[in-house]
Amino acid sequence: APTESGMRRGIANHEFFLVYQPQFELATGKVIGVEALLRWQHPTRGLIHPSLFIPLAEKSGLINQLTELVLEQALGQMAKWRDKDITMSINVSPTTVVDLDMPEKLDAMTAALEIAPEKIVIELTETALMENVSLYMDILTRLRMKRFNLSIDDFGTGYSSMQQLVRVPFNELKIDQSFVRQLIKDEECRAVAQMSVSLAHGLNMQVVAEGIEDQETFDWLKELGCEFGQGFHMARPAPAHEIEELYLS
Numbered sequence: 001a002p003t004e005s006g007m008r009r010g011i012a013n014h015e016f017f018l019v020y021q022p023q024f025e026l027a028t029g030k031v032i033g034v035e036a037l038l039r040w041q042h043p044t045r046g047l048i049h050p051s052l053f054i055p056l057a058e059k060s061g062l063i064n065q066l067t068e069l070v071l072e073q074a075l076g077q078m079a080k081w082r083d084k085d086i087t088m089s090i091n092v093s094p095t096t097v098v099d100l101d102m103p104e105k106l107d108a109m110t111a112a113l114e115i116a117p118e119k120i121v122i123e124l125t126e127t128a129l130m131e132n133v134s135l136y137m138d139i140l141t142r143l144r145m146k147r148f149n150l151s152i153d154d155f156g157t158g159y160s161s162m163q164q165l166v167r168v169p170f171n172e173l174k175i176d177q178s179f180v181r182q183l184i185k186d187e188e189c190r191a192v193a194q195m196s197v198s199l200a201h202g203l204n205m206q207v208v209a210e211g212i213e214d215q216e217t218f219d220w221l222k223e224l225g226c227e228f229g230q231g232f233h234m235a236r237p238a239p240a241h242e243i244e245e246l247y248l249s
């Protein structure tokens with residue numbers, strides 16, 4: 001398993017990098033954004049997936065450094081894609097939003113790079129967020145006031161109360177792939193997806209379905225009024241230059 005000292009060395013040696021997964025408008029098939037996903041290219045262990053190192057980073061406090069590195073790479077890439085009509089979604093742990101004073105930091109970084117804040121989407125997982133909503137309310141509100149977008153990731157896997165959902169200043173909801181991937185086979189997953197879409201729209205949020213793996217699922221979600229989607233059926237995460245060649249030129 002990865003260790004804290006291994007991660008420190010990996011950060012110093014620039015072994016962490018981002019891949020990008022396109023997001024599509026279901027009605028038109030157009031690419032409207034990308035999600036930045038972190039990877040660790042270890043010199044001897046090979047490619048390490050975030051599920052193996054993010055929890056360790058969160059426990060050890062290295063998550064702040066990782067988030068800084070992610071912001072630098074993602075926003076640096078976005079500056080190169082300044083003339084493209086796409087958004088950039090970035091996954092962050094809620095604690096780093098507070099620790100790094102994210103509204104100020106993002107504001108300074110996007111201003112310096114001449115990136116419109118409307119083009120940046122900050123994704124927070126439902127579980128991490130709802131465990132301590134009141135702690136995050138002020139900082140999330142400040143992010144929205146600066147016109148950054150806020151997205152609830154992995155929706156359906158946590159335990160948001162309706163009361164919390166009404167209060168949080170999010171403008172996007174991502175249906176977790178555990179529901180999307182079973183849609184066609186499983187009536188209950190379809191019910192969760194359907195409910196998520198209508199709940200989101202009722203609260204003025206747009207919806208992204210994650211984990212679309214076949215055309216049937218794509219069609220079903222489009223029919224349901226889900227605006228956006230990601231998934232291996234359309235595109236896998238890939239390095240920036242590949243994304244650019246395949247989808248942005």
Ligand code: G
Pocket residue numbers: 036037038039049050051054070091092093153237
């Ligand atoms: O692509 P994928 O298998 O990479 O992502 C696995 C998980 O890791 C997802 O839940 C995703 O939210 C998380 N993740 C990916 N990149 C980052 C990142 O830069 N920061 C944080 N905190 N989580 C990430």
Ligand code: G
Pocket residue numbers: 021037091153154177210211212213230231232233237
């Ligand atoms: O941040 P989040 O937990 O949503 O991370 C998205 C993860 O889902 C990434 O690891 C990405 O590689 C993965 N992913 C994206 N689309 C698909 C898909 O269609 N099928 C599967 N199995 N995984 C997907």
Ligand code: MN
Pocket residue numbers: 035091123153
């Ligand atoms: Mn995500």
Ligand code: NA
Pocket residue numbers: 153154155174176177210
């Ligand atoms: Na997710």
